[in-house]
Amino acid sequence: MNKRFALFQVVLSVIALGAVIWWASHQDPPEIPSGTDAIAWLAGALALYALATVVRAERWHAILKETGIAAKRADCYGLSVVGYMGNNVLPARAGEALKVVLLDGRTGAGKRKILGTIVVERLLDVVALVTIFVLTVYLVLEGDVVPTDEPLLIAGIGFAALALLGVFLWMVHRRGGLHKIRAILRPLADAPRALSARQGAVLLAVTFLLWAIEAGVYLAVARAIDLQISTAGALYLVALTNFVAALPAAPGSIGTFDAAVAFGARALGASGSVAVTYLLLLRFILYVPITIVGLIVLVARYGGWARLRQATHFETSSA
Numbered sequence: 001m002n003k004r005f006a007l008f009q010v011v012l013s014v015i016a017l018g019a020v021i022w023w024a025s026h027q028d029p030p031e032i033p034s035g036t037d038a039i040a041w042l043a044g045a046l047a048l049y050a051l052a053t054v055v056r057a058e059r060w061h062a063i064l065k066e067t068g069i070a071a072k073r074a075d076c077y078g079l080s081v082v083g084y085m086g087n088n089v090l091p092a093r094a095g096e097a098l099k100v101v102l103l104d105g106r107t108g109a110g111k112r113k114i115l116g117t118i119v120v121e122r123l124l125d126v127v128a129l130v131t132i133f134v135l136t137v138y139l140v141l142e143g144d145v146v147p148t149d150e151p152l153l154i155a156g157i158g159f160a161a162l163a164l165l166g167v168f169l170w171m172v173h174r175r176g177g178l179h180k181i182r183a184i185l186r187p188l189a190d191a192p193r194a195l196s197a198r199q200g201a202v203l204l205a206v207t208f209l210l211w212a213i214e215a216g217v218y219l220a221v222a223r224a225i226d227l228q229i230s231t232a233g234a235l236y237l238v239a240l241t242n243f244v245a246a247l248p249a250a251p252g253s254i255g256t257f258d259a260a261v262a263f264g265a266r267a268l269g270a271s272g273s274v275a276v277t278y279l280l281l282l283r284f285i286l287y288v289p290i291t292i293v294g295l296i297v298l299v300a301r302y303g304g305w306a307r308l309r310q311a312t313h314f315e316t317s318s319a
Helices: 002-025 036-067 073-089 095-107 111-140 151-174 178-188 191-195 197-224 231-245 256-267 272-301 304-318
Strands: none
Touching: 002 256, 002 272, 036 073, 036 111, 036 197, 036 272, 073 095, 073 272, 095 111, 111 197, 111 231, 197 231, 197 272, 231 256, 256 272
16 A cells, blocks of 8 residues: 555656646746845845744744643754655655654653644644635635635535545444544544643634745745746745645655746746746755755754664554
8 A cells, every 4th residue: 555655656756847847838938036135135035944943843843832842942853854855755645754853752651642743733733724815816816816716626626535435434333443443543632632722822823924934935035036026926826835735746746836936926927938937946945955964953953864774663553
């Protein structure tokens, strides 16, 4: 099953990347900016992305604290960049499993309990990104900024997904599997309590701030190539690319991220050549520096590549 899933990821990435390459080959050659102003904007984009990473690490530290896990702030910072590195170079977003394994080695809190805090992070991100996407697409932006402008079709897809989930749970229940699922999920139960009452509202506000900062990265890269998109357009791009990048794909969301950026940039008015340039620069800013830093932190602080075997084992046993 794991091999089949890995094959599906590779196939989806190859198809998406092939489509992007075919499209880019029919555009004018990209022009990488080299002026002082452009470099300043790109440096600003890097600084904003570093700030977003700091905010993300602080949010995780707060969730861990609410869950009763005594993690050091330095570990939250270090493992945040290590997790990004793992997601960028390992299949199946194994960077999350790497964070869990390494933090468990530092705290002894239990892998599944720590995994619950990752689930809380993702829930907060989904709520924020869905809100941003709906507000920008249906209340702010104009034009064809989604592949389809039929709300009924989008709703139908959502209901179909829920129906499939219901059928799956019914089949699992008939086979007596719900007891096993409850046993697996029980250690995760403490983390969602971090979302209750006032603390949950604060964490959600921090999450909106986090994605606003990351939208600033998209906006700064656009300014570096004189692509005039609005703040709402940058927020739309953040939501769109992260939704598409969440699809099963090869490491670094190869293909899926690129297709989303290309489509989004074109929808916001970029020419073909400018969209290709924007894609190349944005991928560099978002993926290359943090991968290098994460690798350095992994080797210097957490034992190097030998710990990846533990992460892979944990990911397989949790599936």
